[in-house]
Amino acid sequence: MNCDVITPEVFLDRSLKNEVSGPVIVNGCVRDPKIWMGMEILNVAHGFASPPCQPWSGAGSELGLSSEDGKVFQTCCALLEIFT
């Protein structure tokens, strides 16, 4: 199965034009509102997130929420609230 790798801008544009008919890879930051808007337009019901593990790993920094990477977890959680 092949799918396009697209930017958040293209993703939002295609979502607005109802041109996302199959799987796509959006290469961008989860904090980018264009990704969120595109997902809301598509009425995404279920998500699977794998936030950076280094802030929580014993082999990594273990900086938790003190690091920018650690805060990505909270961003992922906030998605649910926004879309509901």
Place this chain on the structure above:
Amino acid sequence: MISLIVENVPGISKSADYQKLLTTAALDGMRFLCAGVHSCARVLPLYRGRWLASFCHSSVYIDSDDMTSAGLISLSADAVGAALPGPCLKASDAVHPPSSKFDRSVLVPGDEVFAMLNRSDLDPKWMASKINWSMQNPVINARIITSDMKLVGVVAQYGSQHLLPIDHLKAKGLQTMLYEDEGSLRFFALGFSPSVVISGNLKEAYHQVGNAISPVHAWIQIAKTHTLLGKMTMLPVACDVIQTLQKILDRAIKLSAFTPVLRGDFAILVTWFL
């Protein structure tokens, strides 16, 4: 959005910030359900535990029977019908097929890296019990994986972790394991089906692989989540754990059928039927 599955390292639940994470999620209206650490060792030739959790919005009704059913889906010995240690690399047909000596030379660590891998002050805590101090080069011997073993030590920094600051490595340990291949030691290699393309850059490729989640881990939490959701889901789960895991294994790439060839910057696995 109705549900969100989150994957991370087992250590997240021991973090000082863990309760804060869950509190923030609750304030966002999310119910925290079905969390746990799952090992895929009974099914795959890999030691890798992942923390997996399902969040559902508080407006979603969860039936207590569905909650019980979701809790019963697991990778435990009873659920998967297999005991530890589970399959090795060879038994899973997961040994990368031979390529030319030249191709493999890029996977052989330099002398400086070998020296670091043999340092007793850089071994991670989980490796301590594996070191046989009566052997020559005891630390590096504890880092060897053969085809009769499982893969262990898969991290995002694999292959380049030795470049991190030495104080960090002394505190956290150098996780790197090496694969014994026809008498020599090298970084491990993985093969993916033709539909999967990973970076031709070795460091980026290991980063992608080290951050990846196994299909077994992904399935277990998807199955739990959609069992939880009951009538709310568009993906009803007819959940026979053993049958489903067998389907996943049947679809896994069988590396002995392939031969590696170089095409530009990429190493491609080819077989006669492609």
